[in-house]
Structures are given as structure tokens and as C-alpha cells.
Amino acid sequence: MSESMSGLSVASPTERFVLQADAMTLAAAAQALGFDSDVVTSEARDNGAFALLWLGPDERLILAWQDQTPQIAPRVASALADQPHSLVEVTHRQVSRRLQGQSISELLNCGCPLDLEPTQFPVGRCSRTLFNKAEIVLWRRGSNDFHVEIWRSYADYFERWLIEAAQDLPVSTL
Amino acid sequence: MLLIHCPHCGTRPELEFSYGGEAHIARPADPSLVSDEDWASYLYLRSNTKGVHAERWRHVRGCGRFFNALRDTTNDRILVTYKAGEKPPGEFR
Ligand SMILES: [Zn+2]
Numbered sequence: 001m002s003e004s005m006s007g008l009s010v011a012s013p014t015e016r017f018v019l020q021a022d023a024m025t026l027a028a029a030a031q032a033l034g035f036d037s038d039v040v041t042s043e044a045r046d047n048g049a050f051a052l053l054w055l056g057p058d059e060r061l062i063l064a065w066q067d068q069t070p071q072i073a074p075r076v077a078s079a080l081a082d083q084p085h086s087l088v089e090v091t092h093r094q095v096s097r098r099l100q101g102q103s104i105s106e107l108l109n110c111g112c113p114l115d116l117e118p119t120q121f122p123v124g125r126c127s128r129t130l131f132n133k134a135e136i137v138l139w140r141r142g143s144n145d146f147h148v149e150i151w152r153s154y155a156d157y158f159e160r161w162l163i164e165a166a167q168d169l170p171v172s173t174l
Numbered sequence: 175m176l177l178i179h180c181p182h183c184g185t186r187p188e189l190e191f192s193y194g195g196e197a198h199i200a201r202p203a204d205p206s207l208v209s210d211e212d213w214a215s216y217l218y219l220r221s222n223t224k225g226v227h228a229e230r231w232r233h234v235r236g237c238g239r240f241f242n243a244l245r246d247t248t249n250d251r252i253l254v255t256y257k258a259g260e261k262p263p264g265e266f267r
Contacts, residue, residue, distance in 0.1 A: 041182065055237065055238070056182065056236075056237035056239055057182050057237060057239060059237070113175065114187065127183070128235060128237070128238070129190060129235060130189055130235050
């Protein structure tokens with residue numbers, strides 16, 4: 001992760017999993033990952049070791065930041081034992097991008113139809129949405145700082161769109 | 175752009191949604207007991223309402239959930255949305 005860099009950079013979770021289960025099981029999994037509680041609707045949290053992102057009422061995206069050895073599945077295993085659930089590894093399905101800097105929400109709005117005003121999409125909010133024709137997961141980490149998950153084969157499309165769109169903005173963002 | 179209220183996520187752009195056909199059509203519990211006519215009606219015949227129509231939508235590029243909407247087919251206005259498995263709110267019944 002490149003915290004201070006401006007523009008488009010690569011964020012590098014070491015693992016990604018999608019978990020689907022009922023509310024009680026999701027809460028137990030969140031605690032197993034070191035969170036006080038499960039995330040609420042449209043919320044994302046990061047505790048340094050893991051990020052937990054709300055995708056739907058029964059669906060979470062889990063990212064691991066630290067070790068290269070498998071972390072997520074062993075950590076949540078006991079919380080999921082004997083509970084109906086689906087835990088799917090998507091580490092290599094998608095890639096992560098970090099977008100930071102002035103006017104970055106305006107730039108994202110060149111392709112994303114969500115209202116990214118801070119009152120409507122505050123820091124800590126995440127959502128699956130669209131960037132033009134590509135599905136993304138958008139997570140606002142700071143007022144001018146977004147994390148984007150995008151399927152691997154769409155990453156080039158996404159980046160080229162951003163670079164093209166950046167040329168039309170008054171402030172150079174990329 | 176049309177805005178649609180997802181019962182799970184709130185008001186979101188139309189682009190994130192897909193249409194799922196008429197709502198509240200129950201699959202016969204035991205299809206083998208249903209006459210061919212009734213089965214064909216279950217499969218293919220829809221009310222094609224002019225006016226307020228109960229229909230399914232899916233927030234496919236958002237939370238992924240199916241939900242129901244009451245939409246006026248004459249002006250495309252969505253009157254209310256509610257979760258799958260629920261009945262329309264009282265004032266619309
Ligand atoms: Zn939704």
C-alpha cells in the first residue's frame with residue numbers, strides 16, 4: 001500500500017475471500033478476524049491485519065494484508081464450523097487499486113453512477129457498483145482516498161478509462 | 175437517471191439493477207398434481223397490468239438481493255419497494 005502517494009496505485013492484499021452466511025455466523029467470523037462486531041450495511045472496516053467489507057445482507061468480502069501464508073480460512077474456520085456457509089477464495093480473481101488525491105471522487109464519477117458526496121458516501125462506506133461496463137467494489141478510505149476491487153481482466157479497461165477521464169478534469173488527478 | 179430504492183442499501187442508480195418479472199407468483203407446491211393448463215399459466219401467463227404492477231427487481235450490481243417493487247406501468251414511477259418474501263406495505267394493498 002502506498003499511503004502518501006497521489007493518483008493511481010496498486011494495493012496489495014495477500015488474500016481475498018467472499019463469505020456468505022447468516023447474521024450470527026457473520027458476526028462470529030468478524031470476531032474471529034479481530035473485529036468487535038460485524039460491519040453494518042454498506043460499511044467497511046480495516047484492523048490492520050484484515051479488512052471486512054459489506055457486500056450484501058449475507059455477503060462479506062474479506063481482505064488480508066500481512067502474511068503470504070494463508071490467514072483468512074484458518075482464522076474463520078472455527079466460527080464457521082457446523083454452520084451453513086459459503087467461503088470462496090477470490091484472491092486471484094480480482095486486483096486492487098488505490099485512488100488518492102484532489103478531485104478523485106469527481107474522477108470516479110466519470111464512470112461510477114453513485115453519489116460520492118461525503119454526506120452520501122462517507123469515509124468507511126463501501127459498495128459493489130459499476131464503473132462504466134465493469135463491476136467494481138468501491139471503498140472510501142479517506143475523503144480523497146478510495147480502494148477499488150476490480151476483476152483482473154477489467155483492470156486495464158478501468159485504468160485506461162481513468163487516465164482518459166482525468167484529462168477532462170480541471171485539476172490533474174493522475 | 176432513474177433512482178431506485180433498494181430495501182437493503184437505500185436509493186441507488188438504475189444502472190445497478192436488473193428487472194425480474196412479475197412478483198408474487200408462487201410455484202405450485204407439487205407440480206405433478208397441476209393440470210397442463212394451470213402449469214402453462216404458471217409458467218407463461220402474466221397479468222400485463224396497465225397501472226400499478228408488483229414486480230421483482232434485483233440489485234445485481236449492488237447487494238445482489240432480489241426485492242419487490244410496485245411500479246405504475248403508465249408513467250414508470252416506482253411507488254414503493256419492499257423485501258422479497260414481504261407483502262406490499264398496507265397502504266398499497
Ligand atoms: Zn441493494
